[in-house]
Amino acid sequence: MKIFYSPKCLEYSQPGHPESPARAEATYNYLKEKGFEFIRPQPCRNEDILLAHSQKLLDSVKKESFFDFDTPAFTGIFDIAVLSAGSAINAAMHCLNANEKAFSLMRPPGHHATGNDLGGFCYFNNIAIACLKARKEPGNIGKVAIVDFDCHHGNGTEDIVFGKKDFLYLSLHQSPLYPGTGLKSRDNCINFPLAAGTSPERYLSALGEGLKEVEKFDPDLLAISAGFDSYKLDPIAGLSLEKETYKEIGKMLSGLNRPAFAVLEGGYSRDLPECVYQFLAGLED
Numbered sequence: 001m002k003i004f005y006s007p008k009c010l011e012y013s014q015p016g017h018p019e020s021p022a023r024a025e026a027t028y029n030y031l032k033e034k035g036f037e038f039i040r041p042q043p044c045r046n047e048d049i050l051l052a053h054s055q056k057l058l059d060s061v062k063k064e065s066f067f068d069f070d071t072p073a074f075t076g077i078f079d080i081a082v083l084s085a086g087s088a089i090n091a092a093m094h095c096l097n098a099n100e101k102a103f104s105l106m107r108p109p110g111h112h113a114t115g116n117d118l119g120g121f122c123y124f125n126n127i128a129i130a131c132l133k134a135r136k137e138p139g140n141i142g143k144v145a146i147v148d149f150d151c152h153h154g155n156g157t158e159d160i161v162f163g164k165k166d167f168l169y170l171s172l173h174q175s176p177l178y179p180g181t182g183l184k185s186r187d188n189c190i191n192f193p194l195a196a197g198t199s200p201e202r203y204l205s206a207l208g209e210g211l212k213e214v215e216k217f218d219p220d221l222l223a224i225s226a227g228f229d230s231y232k233l234d235p236i237a238g239l240s241l242e243k244e245t246y247k248e249i250g251k252m253l254s255g256l257n258r259p260a261f262a263v264l265e266g267g268y269s270r271d272l273p274e275c276v277y278q279f280l281a282g283l284e285d
């Protein structure tokens with residue numbers, strides 16, 4: 001397992017915003033103490049962004065000429081967003097080329113960014129960009145499954161991969177909750193909306209059901225949107241997973257026996273470092 005991380009991802013913040021630099025930094029420190037190895041990521045290129053997004057979105061992030069209450073136009077955000085997307089690409093290529101799992105511990109997150117719009121703390125869709133890029137590289141990456149266990153539906157990812165026959169998108173998320181999408185499955189997008197307070201047992205059984213579909217799909221690459229806001233103490237969501245549940249999630253994903261990489265999405269509690277650690281420990285199994 002290698003972790004892609006750059007302290008440059010700490011260089012934007014807004015007082016009171018849950019998606020804080022402290023969450024990434026504390027996770028980095030915790031994983032470093034646990035002995036994980038880190039690699040500095042490289043930024044992606046504009047053409048990589050355009051695999052998933054419109055020129056209009058790229059330009060507006062570059063010029064910082066947009067308004068979204070949750071997703072502010074921070075000074076310098078473009079350079080950090082292309083580093084976060086580049087890190088996801090690096091993680092995908094690492095798992096394919098080095099035959100070793102990889103995790104991108106970066107911010108901003110990505111799964112709410114649609115083809116044309118940013119939102120929900122996300123500027124560019126890191127995981128979609130990484131998957132689309134991986135499919136363009138030599139190495140016969142035909143089919144890609146994206147499993148998203150963030151507490152929110154990955155409306156951006158669904159928007160980008162919807163109807164693409166070489167992609168399968170599986171999301172487990174709380175409903176009702178922002179962004180209000182993912183109420184049912186459609187075409188190549190499988191959604192499990194879960195009520196607030198859903199127990200870890202019920203959650204894992206839904207995940208098991210979803211992963212059966214992933215197995216049937218038989219992907220060449222497994223991409224994981226790892227969000228930890230489904231944790232019982234998360235301040236902005238209402239599922240009730242335990243720290244250890246993330247280890248089970250990691251094990252179940254590892255059990256698919258595919259080249260796999262994960263990228264950090266949400267997760268806003270003080271226990272984020274331990275939740276991430278549990279997940280990586282399970283994924284490494």
Ligand SMILES: [Zn+2]
Nearest residue numbers: 150151152266
């Ligand atoms: Zn989330």
